[in-house]
Amino acid sequence: MSDDSPHTDSPHDDSPHVLSTRAVGSADETSDEGVEAGEFHAFWADEVADIIEAREPDEPIVIKGGVSPSGVAHLGNVNEVMRGYFVAEVLRERGYEVRQVFTSDDKDPLRKLPRKLANADGEIVGLGDVDAGALGRNLGKPYTAIPDPFGERESYAAHFAALLQADADRLGVPVEMISNTELYAEGAFDDAIRTVLSDLDGVRETLSAYQDKVDDSYVPFNPICGDCGKVTETVTAVDLETETVEYACTDMTVGGDVIAGCDHEGTATFREGKLPWRLEWPAQWDVLGVDFEPFGKDHAEGSWPSGVDIARNVFGVEPPVPMVYEWFTLDGEALSSSAGNVITVPELLELLEPVVVRYFFALHPKKARDLDIARLDQLVDRFDRFERAAAGEVNDEELTAFAERAYPFVAGEEPRAERVRLPYTFAAVLGMVDDPALREQLARDEGHIQEDTPAWAVEEALERVERARTWAERTDNEYNYRLQTDLPDVSFEDDVAAALDDLAAFVEAGHDGEAIQSEMYETARAHDLEVGEFFEAGYRLFFDDTQGPRLGEFLGELEREYVVARLRREA
């Protein structure tokens, strides 16, 4: 076998870890012409796009994400949307037509009561705030057959889907929401179900390699009970002629609990039931023509391998290009809605600009990372640096390569030279005052806003202030000071009071912030006070606290009469 063609050792191994340090390799293309597989990309979405492109997909290229409705649409779910989005945008830039779809697996039964729910505004509420009894009575039914606990939409599923749609909108990602229930209703899965039920032995054989419970009486189809409306698990007969199944509404075991069946026995059509997940997922690939799908690491070793097998050997289709993303933690802990460790998109957008959130999801999907709310300033700093790098202003080759490629997809535009980003912590300082004009003045004095900065840039820069303010309040950190409009309850020693009066006179005479700052030291010495003691008096008067921002310069920006009166403890 003197073979001169260097064959790649292993053919494609179906590992879903397409971006792993080890698995990147790839294109099992013959080397003679073509696709340069090993080409390095600074942006992971380009690597994924290469793999998709190498398979010469039909257009439109279909990128899918999906979730099962649960209580809360949290930031983890956004992976499904944003990861696919970046790949979609890269492919669009390469000239392809791309559809990004998002399935809501809403024909799944509600198996247990969620501890927490998100209302239409994305706020998390407890079960006590909704009609929990109605939910409890509907255990076992498809989400689309359960009333919206908030009484607003036509169903629990619709409520949840609306949350995800709203989140995608807020992040500027156009996705096509697809209801699984509707796909069944319109017959999209008819062929897949027929295929499965026509070859039960073959399906069982394939499935049994992954699921122990598959025996020769197992029928992978779950009819909806015509009597009680629950998803059933016991099919007693299949009639391929009439395309119906006979079923019995038996009990369903969920964890340690049992959802009681109603014992009804009936007949269901192919559209009055659903495939179990391991078959439904590959059936979706077939029905929707999916070319790429990102998914969390929980699927990587479970349903993905079986899905690949079933796609090829049951449905006769090639599975999509996969991509496993690592889960991120929130404040160092796993996301958990029952434990209260979740954050929704609207909540996060009270703290961060959408572009920063998009940036977070443009970072490498395979790295385990933490979203640390207390240190959001670090994330924003990193984004700002990333943005400067995109504009070629950072002396860091690696970062610049990544930023130049990824930034347009993150921001939706090329970097704009006039743009102003206030450092997040500085924005938090500005948040100590309410007056928008004063905030702007402070930013100008500090040199962040120039004479010729266009109005749009000023406006957008200042949008960060409100968010940083909210952050300071939420985390009650060292920026959580509030300029006091009313005189706090204070009392000072005579010497301190005298010093304050002197300072008041100085301010009244008209001096700028820098001069006031200097004068504070002079005044303290003149009255034989510790400088710290004098500053503390000032902070007490203006912030009702013992610390704060650089006081003199801060006071210089405030209305003179107000400062003078406050220093004299008059108002």
Place this chain on the structure above:
RNA sequence: GGGCCGGUAGCUCAGUUAGGGAGAGCGUCCGGCUUUUAACCGGACGGUCGGGGGUUCGAAUCCCUCCCGGCCCGCCA
């Protein structure tokens, strides 16, 4: 127990494609701004690249092994 994925400075992370200088920002400390008071500037400190072994002239990077964390290996999704 088995498989997969992660583990780089106090924190958040880049660097692993293709082996060659261990890096950035923040924090800390010191200093500067006629001034100890969290905004600005400069500097320093800070790491057994999870541990060990191997290949190599040379390893964060390749190989083996072990440790830690997460996920999966029942059902469900």
